[in-house]
Amino acid sequence: MKLTAALFGNTYSFKDLKEVMAKANEEKSGDQLAGIAAADAKERMAAKLVLSDLTLADIRNHPLIPPETDEVSRVIEEAVNEKIYAEIRNWTVAELREHLLRQDTHNEEIRRISRGLTSEMVAAVTKLMSNLDLVQAAAKIEVTTHCNITIGQRGVLAGRAQPNHPTDSIRGMKASLFEALSYGIGDAVLGINPVIDSAESVKAMLIATKEEMEKWRIPTQNCVLAHIKTQMRAIRQGAPADLVFQSLAGTQDGNTAFGIDVKLLDEADDMIRREGTGTGPNLWYFETGQGSELSSEAHHGVDQVTLESRCYGLAKKYKPFIVNTVVGFIGPEYLYDSKQVIRAGLEDHFMGKLQQVPMGVDVCYTNHMKADQNDMDNLAVLLAAAGVNYIIGVPMADDCMLNYQSTSYHDIATLRETMRLRPAPAFEKWLEMMGIMENGRLTPIAGDPSIFM
Amino acid sequence: MNRTIPLDQLVDKVMAELQKKLPAALQNAASQPAANVTESRMPSETGSADDFGPPISHVPNAKWAEGVEELIASTPARIGVWRSGTRPLTREMLKFRCDHAAAIDSVYGTVSQPLLDEFGLFTVDTYFENIDNYLKRPDMGRIIRDDGVERIRRSCRMKPQVQIVVSDGLSANAVDANLRDVYPSLLDSLSAHGLSLGTPFFVRGGRVAVMDHIGDIIEPEVLVLLIGERPGLVSSRSMSAYMCYRPRKGTVESDRTVISNIHPRGTPSLEAGAHIGSVLKAMLEQKTSGVNLDI
Incomplete structure (x- = not known):
C-alpha cells in the first residue's frame, strides 16, 4: 500500500x-x-492522489476500526459478497469512480457491484468525486422500498410530513398535518418528533395519525421518532406503528451513546415484523448525520464522511423503508457553512444510494451556522436532480419544536413542478381523488387545510 | 440524529404557548415600534411576531374559514399561509426572513459596554479570537486567556461562596435584553438567602464549560454562569443560567443545573433571578448540583 505522493516538489507521506x-x-x-x-x-490534494491509487483490497485489508472491537465493522464485513468483491478487489479507487460514471454503467451494474463494496470503499470514492459527480452517479441508482406504498421510483419526489408541535398537542400536530396534506406532502411518512419521550405520548400520536389515515384513506405510513425502546413499549401497549425509528451512529461507541446496539435493533426488528401495522417488507426509518460520533467522542480518529458511510452500512442490515441524514442540524463546529453543508448533503445521499439505502435528506440548518434559506433552496434542487427519495416538509421551513429550519411544504411542491417530479404514484392517485392535484399540478383548493376538517 | 430536548425546556415551551394564547390586544399593547431599533433599550421581544401582528388565515375561499383560524390558533407553526403558485406569499416569506435576521444578528452581535459598566463587570476573553472561530472551536471558548486569568487573580475575591459570571455565548442580544432584570433580582435573592458574593465579571466568547476553568482559578463554592442561548426563530434573546457546585476541570455535563429559556415569554427575567438564588442555596445545603441535586 503506497502512502506517499510527490506534488509541487514536495513528498507527502501519510502514516x-x-x-x-x-x-x-x-x-x-x-x-x-x-x-x-x-x-x-496541497496536503488535501496529496491525500486524494494517494487515495486514488489505492485498491479496494488495500482498503478492506486495513480496517479503520477493527471488526474484533466494533460491531458496526462486523455488520459491514459480514454483508460483503465475496464473489463480487473478488471481481473488483484490484480496482483502484480512481477506477471505481470512473466505472460509476461510465455511460454504460447503469442501475443494475451498480446494484451488483455495491454488494462487493464496504462502507469504507464507498467513503473513499466519495472523496474523489466532485459535487456534480455525486449528483450524476446517485441519479443512476434507483432504490425503491415498500411499507404501505412504494416510493423511490425514478421521477418520484416524496415528502415527509413533519407536523411537530412544541408541547405534543394532538390538535396542533393535526393542524400542521392537514396543511401538509393539502400541499400534497406526506407520501414518505407522517413522522412526528415527540417532545416527551414516553410510551403514552408516542402511542397517542401514533393513534392520532392512524385515525386520520383511516378517516381519509391516506395511502402512507406513520411513525413517531422517539427512542426505539420507547416505541417498543408503545407498540407492546397496542400502539399502531407502521414504521419504527432510530438514530444511528457509525461506531459501536457512538451507538452506545444513543442507547442502542445491534442486539436491540434486532429485537426491535423482530417486533415490528410481528406487531407493526405496516405491510412491509420495509419497516424501518433511520436518521443519521455527519459529526455525531465526534460529538459523543466515539470517532476513533476516523473522519466524519467515513463514519457517516458506516451508518448506511449498518442501516442496510435492516432493509429500511426510508433513511435520511439530518445534514445541517449538528452545528457549525462540524459543518461550518453552506458550502460544507451542501457538500455533506450530496455526499451522504450518494453514499447511502451506493449502498442501496433508500436515501432522503433533511436539508436543514441551525441559526448559528453560516447558511440561510437560499442555501437550502440550492441544496434541495441539487438533491432533486440527484434523485433523492424524499425531503422533509415543515410549515414554512420553520420547525417550531426542534428550533431549526428545514424545507417547506411549498418547497416540495415547487421542486415537483420545476423538476418535473411527482408524488409517489399511490399517493398521487389519492391526491387526485381528494381534488388536491391534477396531472401532477396542485389545484386551486390545494393549500386549504380545512378540507380535512 | 438524536433530537431530544430537556424537560425544563419543555416546561418553558408550555409556558410560552400559554402566553401566546393571551388576547392579541394585550400582546400588541406590549409591543414596541420597530423604528430606531438600534437605539431602543427595550426592543420588542420576538421581533416580527409582534411587528407583523397575530397570525391570521390567508386562505381565500377556504372550505371552512373559521376552521382554518382554529387550526392556526392550535399551533405556533406557520400554517394557513397560502401561496402564489407553489411559493409562499411575499409577506409570509419576509416575516420568516425577519425572524431569521434577528437570530443571525444575535449570534454576531456584541454585548453593550454601557450595560457591563452599569453593573461594574470587567471583561476577560477566552481564546475564541473571533466569532467565526468561536463557532468552529467550542474548545477554545472554554479557556480564559492568560491575561484574563491574571486579571481575575488580581481583581476577584478568591474562594467566595457564590461566583457570578456573565457571558455572551451564542446570543449577545440575550444578555442585552435580560441582564438588567435578572442581575438585580439575583442579587436580591442572594442577600435574602444570606449568601455572600464574590467579584462578578464578564467573559467574552465563552462556552458553558468555561465554568470549569474559572472554578479552578477562583475555587468558589457555587458558580452561576448567565449565558446567551443558541437563537431560535421564536426568540433570539433567550438566556440560560448554568449552575454548578464546586466546578473544576473534569466536571461533567450532568453535574450542572440549568434554567433555560429566560426571556419575557419564557421564564421572565425577574422570576429567573429569584429562582437562581434558591437553586444556589439548595446546592450549598446539599453540597451537590446537577442530576444529584434534589429541588
Missing part, C-alpha cells in the same frame, strides 16, 4: 489509511475540530 482518508476529505470544520484534517489545500 496510515486513516490519515489518508481524513486528509482526502473536502474541508469540514468537524475534521478540523477532531485534529485530523489536511493542514492545507
Whole structure:
C-alpha cells in the first residue's frame, strides 16, 4: 500500500489509511475540530492522489476500526459478497469512480457491484468525486422500498410530513398535518418528533395519525421518532406503528451513546415484523448525520464522511423503508457553512444510494451556522436532480419544536413542478381523488387545510 | 440524529404557548415600534411576531374559514399561509426572513459596554479570537486567556461562596435584553438567602464549560454562569443560567443545573433571578448540583 505522493516538489507521506482518508476529505470544520484534517489545500490534494491509487483490497485489508472491537465493522464485513468483491478487489479507487460514471454503467451494474463494496470503499470514492459527480452517479441508482406504498421510483419526489408541535398537542400536530396534506406532502411518512419521550405520548400520536389515515384513506405510513425502546413499549401497549425509528451512529461507541446496539435493533426488528401495522417488507426509518460520533467522542480518529458511510452500512442490515441524514442540524463546529453543508448533503445521499439505502435528506440548518434559506433552496434542487427519495416538509421551513429550519411544504411542491417530479404514484392517485392535484399540478383548493376538517 | 430536548425546556415551551394564547390586544399593547431599533433599550421581544401582528388565515375561499383560524390558533407553526403558485406569499416569506435576521444578528452581535459598566463587570476573553472561530472551536471558548486569568487573580475575591459570571455565548442580544432584570433580582435573592458574593465579571466568547476553568482559578463554592442561548426563530434573546457546585476541570455535563429559556415569554427575567438564588442555596445545603441535586 503506497502512502506517499510527490506534488509541487514536495513528498507527502501519510502514516496510515486513516490519515489518508481524513486528509482526502473536502474541508469540514468537524475534521478540523477532531485534529485530523489536511493542514492545507496541497496536503488535501496529496491525500486524494494517494487515495486514488489505492485498491479496494488495500482498503478492506486495513480496517479503520477493527471488526474484533466494533460491531458496526462486523455488520459491514459480514454483508460483503465475496464473489463480487473478488471481481473488483484490484480496482483502484480512481477506477471505481470512473466505472460509476461510465455511460454504460447503469442501475443494475451498480446494484451488483455495491454488494462487493464496504462502507469504507464507498467513503473513499466519495472523496474523489466532485459535487456534480455525486449528483450524476446517485441519479443512476434507483432504490425503491415498500411499507404501505412504494416510493423511490425514478421521477418520484416524496415528502415527509413533519407536523411537530412544541408541547405534543394532538390538535396542533393535526393542524400542521392537514396543511401538509393539502400541499400534497406526506407520501414518505407522517413522522412526528415527540417532545416527551414516553410510551403514552408516542402511542397517542401514533393513534392520532392512524385515525386520520383511516378517516381519509391516506395511502402512507406513520411513525413517531422517539427512542426505539420507547416505541417498543408503545407498540407492546397496542400502539399502531407502521414504521419504527432510530438514530444511528457509525461506531459501536457512538451507538452506545444513543442507547442502542445491534442486539436491540434486532429485537426491535423482530417486533415490528410481528406487531407493526405496516405491510412491509420495509419497516424501518433511520436518521443519521455527519459529526455525531465526534460529538459523543466515539470517532476513533476516523473522519466524519467515513463514519457517516458506516451508518448506511449498518442501516442496510435492516432493509429500511426510508433513511435520511439530518445534514445541517449538528452545528457549525462540524459543518461550518453552506458550502460544507451542501457538500455533506450530496455526499451522504450518494453514499447511502451506493449502498442501496433508500436515501432522503433533511436539508436543514441551525441559526448559528453560516447558511440561510437560499442555501437550502440550492441544496434541495441539487438533491432533486440527484434523485433523492424524499425531503422533509415543515410549515414554512420553520420547525417550531426542534428550533431549526428545514424545507417547506411549498418547497416540495415547487421542486415537483420545476423538476418535473411527482408524488409517489399511490399517493398521487389519492391526491387526485381528494381534488388536491391534477396531472401532477396542485389545484386551486390545494393549500386549504380545512378540507380535512 | 438524536433530537431530544430537556424537560425544563419543555416546561418553558408550555409556558410560552400559554402566553401566546393571551388576547392579541394585550400582546400588541406590549409591543414596541420597530423604528430606531438600534437605539431602543427595550426592543420588542420576538421581533416580527409582534411587528407583523397575530397570525391570521390567508386562505381565500377556504372550505371552512373559521376552521382554518382554529387550526392556526392550535399551533405556533406557520400554517394557513397560502401561496402564489407553489411559493409562499411575499409577506409570509419576509416575516420568516425577519425572524431569521434577528437570530443571525444575535449570534454576531456584541454585548453593550454601557450595560457591563452599569453593573461594574470587567471583561476577560477566552481564546475564541473571533466569532467565526468561536463557532468552529467550542474548545477554545472554554479557556480564559492568560491575561484574563491574571486579571481575575488580581481583581476577584478568591474562594467566595457564590461566583457570578456573565457571558455572551451564542446570543449577545440575550444578555442585552435580560441582564438588567435578572442581575438585580439575583442579587436580591442572594442577600435574602444570606449568601455572600464574590467579584462578578464578564467573559467574552465563552462556552458553558468555561465554568470549569474559572472554578479552578477562583475555587468558589457555587458558580452561576448567565449565558446567551443558541437563537431560535421564536426568540433570539433567550438566556440560560448554568449552575454548578464546586466546578473544576473534569466536571461533567450532568453535574450542572440549568434554567433555560429566560426571556419575557419564557421564564421572565425577574422570576429567573429569584429562582437562581434558591437553586444556589439548595446546592450549598446539599453540597451537590446537577442530576444529584434534589429541588
